[in-house]
Amino acid sequence: MAKLIYDFRSDNVSGIIPEVLQSIIQENQRSTDTSYGDDEVTQKLQGQLADFFNHEVLVFPVISGTAANALALANLTPPYGAIYCHEQAHIHMDECGAPEFLTGGAKLVLLPGNNGKFGAEILNNSLKNAGKGVKHHVQPAAVSVTQATEAGTVYTPAEITAIAKLTQEHGLSLHMDGSRFANALAYLQCSPADMTWKAGVDVLSLGTTKAGVMGAEAIVFFKKDLAKGFEYRLKRSGHIISKMRFLSCQLQTYWQKGVWDKYAGHANQMAKLLAVGLQKNPSVKRMYHVEANEVFVWMPKALLDHLQAQGAKFYDWQKDDKGAVIRLVTSFATTKKMVEGFLGLINS
Amino acid sequence: MAKLIYDFRSDNVSGIIPEVLQSIIQENQRSTDTSYGDDEVTQKLQGQLADFFNHEVLVFPVISGTAANALALANLTPPYGAIYCHEQAHIHMDECGAPEFLTGGAKLVLLPGNNGKFGAEILNNSLKNAGKGVKHHVQPAAVSVTQATEAGTVYTPAEITAIAKLTQEHGLSLHMDGSRFANALAYLQCSPADMTWKAGVDVLSLGTTKAGVMGAEAIVFFKKDLAKGFEYRLKRSGHIISKMRFLSCQLQTYWQKGVWDKYAGHANQMAKLLAVGLQKNPSVKRMYHVEANEVFVWMPKALLDHLQAQGAKFYDWQKDDKGAVIRLVTSFATTKKMVEGFLGLINS
Amino acid sequence: MAKLIYDFRSDNVSGIIPEVLQSIIQENQRSTDTSYGDDEVTQKLQGQLADFFNHEVLVFPVISGTAANALALANLTPPYGAIYCHEQAHIHMDECGAPEFLTGGAKLVLLPGNNGKFGAEILNNSLKNAGKGVKHHVQPAAVSVTQATEAGTVYTPAEITAIAKLTQEHGLSLHMDGSRFANALAYLQCSPADMTWKAGVDVLSLGTTKAGVMGAEAIVFFKKDLAKGFEYRLKRSGHIISKMRFLSCQLQTYWQKGVWDKYAGHANQMAKLLAVGLQKNPSVKRMYHVEANEVFVWMPKALLDHLQAQGAKFYDWQKDDKGAVIRLVTSFATTKKMVEGFLGLINS
Amino acid sequence: MAKLIYDFRSDNVSGIIPEVLQSIIQENQRSTDTSYGDDEVTQKLQGQLADFFNHEVLVFPVISGTAANALALANLTPPYGAIYCHEQAHIHMDECGAPEFLTGGAKLVLLPGNNGKFGAEILNNSLKNAGKGVKHHVQPAAVSVTQATEAGTVYTPAEITAIAKLTQEHGLSLHMDGSRFANALAYLQCSPADMTWKAGVDVLSLGTTKAGVMGAEAIVFFKKDLAKGFEYRLKRSGHIISKMRFLSCQLQTYWQKGVWDKYAGHANQMAKLLAVGLQKNPSVKRMYHVEANEVFVWMPKALLDHLQAQGAKFYDWQKDDKGAVIRLVTSFATTKKMVEGFLGLINS
Secondary structure, three states, X not given: OOOOOOEOOOHHHOOOOHHHHHHHHHHOOOOOOOOOOOOHHHHHHXXXXXXXXXXXXXXXXXXXXXXXXXXXXXXXXXXXXXXXXXXXXXHHXXXXXXXXXXXXXXXXXXXXXXXXXXXXXXXXXXXXXXXOOOOOOOEEEEEEEEOOOXXXXXXXXXXXXXXXXXXXXXXXXXXXXXXXXXXXHHHHOOOHHHHOHHHOOOEEEEOOOOOOOOOOEEEEEOOHHHHOOHHHHXXXXXXXXXXXXXXXXXXXXXXXXXXXXXXXXXHHHHHHHHHHHHHOOOOOEEOOOOOOOEEEEEEEHHHHHHHHHOOOEOEEEEEOOOEEEEEEEOOOOOOHHHHHHHHXXXXX | OOOOOOEOOOHHHOOOOHHHHHHHHHHOOOOOOOOOOOOHHHHHHHHHHHHHHXXXXXXXXXXXXXXXXHHHHHOOOOOOEEEEEEOOOHHHHXXXXXXXXXXXXXXXXXXXXXXXXXXXXXXXXXHHOOOOOOOOOOEEEXXXXXXXOOOOOOOOHHHHHHHHHHHHHOOOEEEEEEOOHHHHHHHHOOOHHHHOHHHOOOEEEEOOOOOOOXXXXXXXXXXXXXXXXXXXXXXXXXXXXXOOHHHHHHHHHHOOOOOHHHHHHHHHHHHHHHHHHHHOOOOOEEOOOOOOOEEEEEEEHHHHHHHHHOOOEOEEEEEXXXXXXXXXXXXXXXXXXXXXXXXXXXXX | OOOOOOEOOOHHHOOOOHHHHHHHHHXXXXXXXXXXXXXXXXXXXXXXXXXXXXXXXXXXXXXXXXXXXXXXXXXXXXXXXXXXXXXXXXXXXXXOOXXXXXXXXXXXXXXXXXXXXXXXXXXXXXHHOOOOOOOOOOEEEEXXXXXXXXXXXXXXXXXXXXXXXXXXXXXXXXXXXXXXXXXXXXXXXXXXXXXXXXXXXXXEEEOOOOOOOOOOXXXXXXXXXXXXXXXXXXXXXXXXXXXXXXXXXXXXXXXXXXXXXXXXXXXXXXXHHHHHHHHOOOOOEEOOOOOOOEEEEEEEHHHHHHHHHOOOEOEEEEEOOOEEEEEEEOOOOOOHHHHHHHHHHHHO | OOOOOOEOOOHHHOOXXXXXXXXXXXXXXXXXXXXXXXXXXXXXXXXXXXHHHOOOOEEEEEOOHHHHHHHHHHOOOOOOEEEEEEOOOHHHHOOOOHHHXXXXXXXXEEEOOHHHOOOHHHHHHHHHOOOOOOOOOOEEEEXXXXXXXXXXXXXXXXXXXXXXXXXXXXXXXXXXXXXXXXHHHHHHOOOHHHHOHHHOOOEEEEOOOOOXXXXXXEEEEOOHHHHOOHHHHHHHOOOOOOOXXXXXXXXXXXXXXXXXXXXXXXXXXXXXXXXXXHHOOOOOEEOOOOOOOEEEEEEEHHHHHHXXXXXXXXEEEEEOOOEEEEEEEOOOOOOHHHHHHHHHHHOO
């Protein structure tokens, strides 16, 4: 019997969900189709996502979340713009300066806030001191929220709406980094519309790779005029893929009722199970609410060593003398057995 | 019976060769693996391509040829550099300024030349007038050759060597856009080494998507020091793919003996067949030598209309009053029946 | 007695005309004034140039012609744009890629044409093949004409109007590199309006340094909406000068009736004198019409050697086995004595 | 009698010191000279500054401090680099993203610290968490200190040395923004060498405009290899000035013994006088040590209104309900009478 793998490093260490792999196989049965995104599948995807969001959309499939985020932002800001985001945001911490590069040199302005979220008030204060209209300062252009956040928490529609009220007042665009969009949606149990355009989101990075496809993200514009010239940006950064239909079919398959909700719901449930089990060990301290598919806990060094000796895999977030905060991420492929096995190691 | 499709628009209108699709399915059987290219498959790919080229290499899989070309060039030139290429080169004509953008503003210097190729002499003349060391002028940094060329012809190793002699004299790097590398290799019947590092190529865009995979190209550095900081460039342009192993397995499968040669050889043969058949019609004029998998011919308007009315697909390259130059591209999926059917339309 | 200097290398080897130097001295008598261009002198300059052009203008003083050209173009093109210019244009040949850099990677498309000028027809042909709306190609955004040209010739208002007709049809902006604007104006004897906005020019680089100031150029927008965000572009490229009033007073002084026309007229006259004198030597061949303040001639090697031995200074433009094309530039400081002395060397 | 002007907005609201104006007039007596910095004056400036710093230097005159800082940094960092600076640094707050732009997208990492200075310890902590060698993160490349700081304080050579120890350990370059270099030097009474290369500074922005010239800064490289390709960067950002000798003569004149020390010493003394006088009013609170030529104080609203009603000019730094922190800057042109008059308004 194969040894159970306790791999909680990220949701992208997992492979492909069967429905999606099947759709690739099936797409390959079809004959030739136009390359570079002018194919039938990509065209149909537009309609499907319009239905999904119950709103007119412009959809552009890309291969990575970094591309989705930074290119979306590049269309929302002039090169002398400022983009407001949480100080822990992926676009600031983990994309090697992609937003700065792909925007032509815009600046990220960092906002503090508990549980990986910044509130409208903190944004408002920062905007007040931005020096709007003064040539010595970068000019406020966009705000980016991450859903679910880097802390595994989820903005409520009301929280997003409060932020959007400010972006509208100041003439800014609101971007959502939906790297774990499905997990947030499964947690909130609201409609995709509620969490996006109805709350004031203008452009969404619709994360799908971590959710369980081979490699496909989508940039979704809820306002057509914000997409002006976007295809040229994609092309010149190498993000118009020639056999695009094989990306589009992944997106099409994943974002069906009965697929995304099943898998994202499962991942969230596994995170919950982990969180509950970890609480039983008094030496383990939970850091944030567990809302989506990530659990952050502090553990003493001895326990960390024990887990790693048993082959468990996860990333350290912050080390101190006595232990470390670690991140545990669940995915569509995480099984109850894995969680229980891992908890068994903890509590043994 | 399904109607035969005469689709000669490009090799990227075709799907995935069975061996490669199978490798994706198989990779998905494996358990979790590290994301962002630090996985086993990507590591093994390095060794496999080192064997293939019989030389130490550094390999970086990416999703598009534009990314491969422009990012490779970005590591070969300072932002104030000049990149020499044929005036018909893909990097100049068809990448929406990606080299200019991803290099931070370098300039392409265009060289004329018959059959889609420039010779060493023309390069030499251009370099003599480049204003090396003069601050008002962009500085020669790299040369890019396309193999097979945009005209469907192929540089001989001797021709490449003559160009490389100049790049070495002037301290420049030599890049090969190998978008149709397999076709060129199948035509030349030389070793991969002969056509690359032995002839003086420093960095190669190893095209594989058009050859028959779902979506995977590789940037191959033959000199390690030219790859300095390359991963950061990839990341900040959105080209570090999280489930990289699924790209790497495509490359691994395609570049095996018995795979690449079989499929590329077939595509070339189909092009030959097309060319021979087209010659029988005296109103059709061949433009270039047919060496790889592309055929360029001029046809009178009436014939073009007839073909299109029958559902044949191809791109116009240049129109005039009486007809047009069209491009016909064959792929792994082009069958003898398709070619014969298409020729039947022509000569009917 | 001081030896006469025969320095025809460029108009920027000369110093400062007395009126302009005086204006700097006078400006320094004034008290403090707001920095970074919000001073009284810069404000007044706006009005003065509006009168000069008989049109509403937005004026931004900068320190160099390269900054003026490349930053103006940066506001006229998206980063994925194409800028059409003559193949000998300064922006292509002599600015080390500044337009590519400051636009964020736009591409210059080069047009041929005699006497340093391209005509409307050649532009039209190029635009027809530009691939407008196709994502693989950079998108036509701006056209740049040089007045006077790099060949010392001058576009007539009718020639500019014909080009502008095309830019309007295609929705492009028309930029004029007026590095030697005063010389062109003095030659044409038309109004500043006739040569610019009335002929369809949208943005002008109003060259003034070569004309005789210490260091000051101005970017002049004839359409306000094209200047959107321009101050931020200036600032982030280091071109908002803190004691701007000392640049503005140079511009103010130079562009007065009785100043610019006197000095530019003189420089043109000296070029004419040179041209006429050179014609007397049958071994010297004139290359272009002498319209502004530049003379291009071919001379045999022996004559070149003789001139240089006598201390005459000028730049080679193109060498061949038997001689070279050289450029002779006159300025406000060129005297009749210098020209006659130089001609004496030639014809001795 | 002219009314006294109480203008403490910045040192760049003042004009030109007489020695410098005289040098421009004198330079204009000379004949023609080579343009674009290849003139005699610029060549001599190299030697003079080498003597001044007692070290081999490469010197590049530019027109603005923003250009000096951002272009210097652009040569010290790859586009995927991180530049560490104080959170109040001019390069972050007041240059509209110039460093991000001119570096091709590098990121500024902000460090806290009292009195406008960050210490070695805080830098060390930040570097430890930088993720060196990890492709998802921008890579530490340079550190920038401001001398005198934005708070009007001055780093001691020992403090700079402690920072430089870290930059050397980590293979980073150390940049000094010397916008008010002369004021810092006059305060420390050390040698220019002690404050720069002896303390580990690699590249200096030698601010001179605020000190009293018309418009001239210099980028001073203490290590030749760090200046590789720098002239091309200057050119393509529009910062090679054609009549460069008129900038160089300003620098040459200012950085003579008996000039810089006289004027900077005077400005510092005026700031001291201001500070001492302000202390007499118990409602005024000093914010930082007054070391160079800037005084930051908090004042109640009534006093601010009174001062402004009397025509006094200064900038608010931070407002609260009851008053504001204001900045008062003295210059070479500030007289004892102005200071005493202004203090008279305060204490009347």
